[in-house]
Amino acid sequence: MIKSFSTLALISLLILSCDKQEATEIAIIEETPPSNILFVIADDMGKDATPNYSEGQEKPQMPTLEMLANSGITFDNVWAYPVCSPTRASIITGKLGYHTGVLEVEQDISLSEESLHDFVKSQSNGAYDTALIGKWHLSNNITDPNNMGIDYFSGIIGGGVSSYTNWKEVTNGSRTDNTSYTTTAFSSSAIDWISNREKPWFLWLAFNAPHTPFHLAPANLHQQGSLPSDDASIAANPLPYYFSAIEALDKELGRVIAAIPNGLENTIVIFLGDNGTPSQVIQTPYRLRRAKGSIHQGGINVPMVIAGAGVNRKGVRETALIQSTDLFTTIAQMAGAGITEKHNSKSFYSLLNNANAPTRAYAYAEKSLNGAVSYAVRDDEYKLIVEDDGTELLYNLSNDAYENTNLLNNPSGGVETIKYTLLEEAARIRN
Numbered sequence: 001m002i003k004s005f006s007t008l009a010l011i012s013l014l015i016l017s018c019d020k021q022e023a024t025e026i027a028i029i030e031e032t033p034p035s036n037i038l039f040v041i042a043d044d045m046g047k048d049a050t051p052n053y054s055e056g057q058e059k060p061q062m063p064t065l066e067m068l069a070n071s072g073i074t075f076d077n078v079w080a081y082p083v084c085s086p087t088r089a090s091i092i093t094g095k096l097g098y099h100t101g102v103l104e105v106e107q108d109i110s111l112s113e114e115s116l117h118d119f120v121k122s123q124s125n126g127a128y129d130t131a132l133i134g135k136w137h138l139s140n141n142i143t144d145p146n147n148m149g150i151d152y153f154s155g156i157i158g159g160g161v162s163s164y165t166n167w168k169e170v171t172n173g174s175r176t177d178n179t180s181y182t183t184t185a186f187s188s189s190a191i192d193w194i195s196n197r198e199k200p201w202f203l204w205l206a207f208n209a210p211h212t213p214f215h216l217a218p219a220n221l222h223q224q225g226s227l228p229s230d231d232a233s234i235a236a237n238p239l240p241y242y243f244s245a246i247e248a249l250d251k252e253l254g255r256v257i258a259a260i261p262n263g264l265e266n267t268i269v270i271f272l273g274d275n276g277t278p279s280q281v282i283q284t285p286y287r288l289r290r291a292k293g294s295i296h297q298g299g300i301n302v303p304m305v306i307a308g309a310g311v312n313r314k315g316v317r318e319t320a321l322i323q324s325t326d327l328f329t330t331i332a333q334m335a336g337a338g339i340t341e342k343h344n345s346k347s348f349y350s351l352l353n354n355a356n357a358p359t360r361a362y363a364y365a366e367k368s369l370n371g372a373v374s375y376a377v378r379d380d381e382y383k384l385i386v387e388d389d390g391t392e393l394l395y396n397l398s399n400d401a402y403e404n405t406n407l408l409n410n411p412s413g414g415v416e417t418i419k420y421t422l423l424e425e426a427a428r429i430r431n
Contacts (some may be wrong), residue, residue: 046277072307094328
């Protein structure tokens with residue numbers, strides 16, 4: 001079912017009669033086009049490295065993201081996967097890795113899966129052009145993005161680059177050498193693609209920044225000052241270099257937004273970190289071994305900001321539970337879909353305008369290492385982690401947000417009941 005994109009405008013018309021003039025107010029339907037959708041992923045950027053979150057003592061300068069936060073919604077309780085491929089697979093399919101088989105990096109997604117891009121096109125009756133520019137990292141075949149229904153793909157197929165200024169670019173199945181800074185190259189490709197659209201569009205813009213290798217971004221793109229760029233200096237103090245890549249991403253994202261005709265008047269922007277910050281640059285309150293790769297909060301509780309067309313809640317925070325799969329139906333609803341739940345995806349689209357909209361009661365995340373799976377499940381207060389060896393950890397996130405006290409060490413009251421409720425929910429989710 002496709003929802004209407006029409007709006008009602010009341011226009012006063014002067015109706016002439018044979019003996020007098022009467023002003024009559026009538027309703028005229030004016031067609032307004034559906035919004036463009038820009039979905040931006042920052043690679044390996046946790047809450048401690050993101051402005052407008054309390055975690056972390058030092059922050060990069062990100063005026064573009066702060067502009068989006070001030071004019072939209074900052075989400076506090078978004079769960080992704082602890083590494084990038086499963087997060088991307090969960091968004092593009094609306095399914096948990098448990099169901100797609102993509103639980104680790106370098107695991108290929110099945111081309112038989114319905115992609116978000118195909119879902120957007122089918123739900124909008126073909127109203128949208130679609131693209132993915134930047135990092136794919138869901139398989140190794142250079143034609144796979146197009147084979148999954150993406151109209152235009154340009155970027156990198158694998159998980160990263162050995163050099164941000166010397167890399168292999170794939171565009172619709174053809175591979176060429178590129179020596180432009182990746183963040184700038186992806187942004188320029190996005191601008192070129194957007195400028196050639198005659199239809200509404202959905203663009204998944206997946207920066208590989210600030211993923212390793214840590215490096216000093218071009219001087220005109222960051223505010224970290226003059227830093228030595230040799231490997232030893234970077235290894236000794238990687239944080240400012242990591243921040244330089246984030247600031248470059250922010251500046252180039254600003255360039256993309258500025259190039260959109262009418263800017264955010266007809267475009268909605270979603271900004272997401274795909275997993276937590278790497279351990280080399282993690283900041284407190286997160287711990288070294290509870291960063292990227294972990295299903296503790298430092299690995300899976302990621303930043304997300306949404307602003308632009310159709311977002312009527314301005315400069316607010318949202319505490320609703322959201323998991324990465326939910327972007328599948330949410331983005332489809334932005335494009336006109338009438339479906340609010342599919343697979344493991346529950347749309348949170350209504351939250352963009354209604355702070356009291358119903359939301360999910362539980363969130364779920366997984367981690368796999370060499371086939372050994374751990375998982376986490378939470379409600380609005382408690383979080384249960386079940387490690388691959390059977391170890392169980394239960395935390396009260398309402399008063400222990402960074403998981404310092406395992407309640408199962410000294411169970412009392414209803415702790416066991418809480419644990420079994422969460423265990424049952426995890427089993428239901430995976431069924």
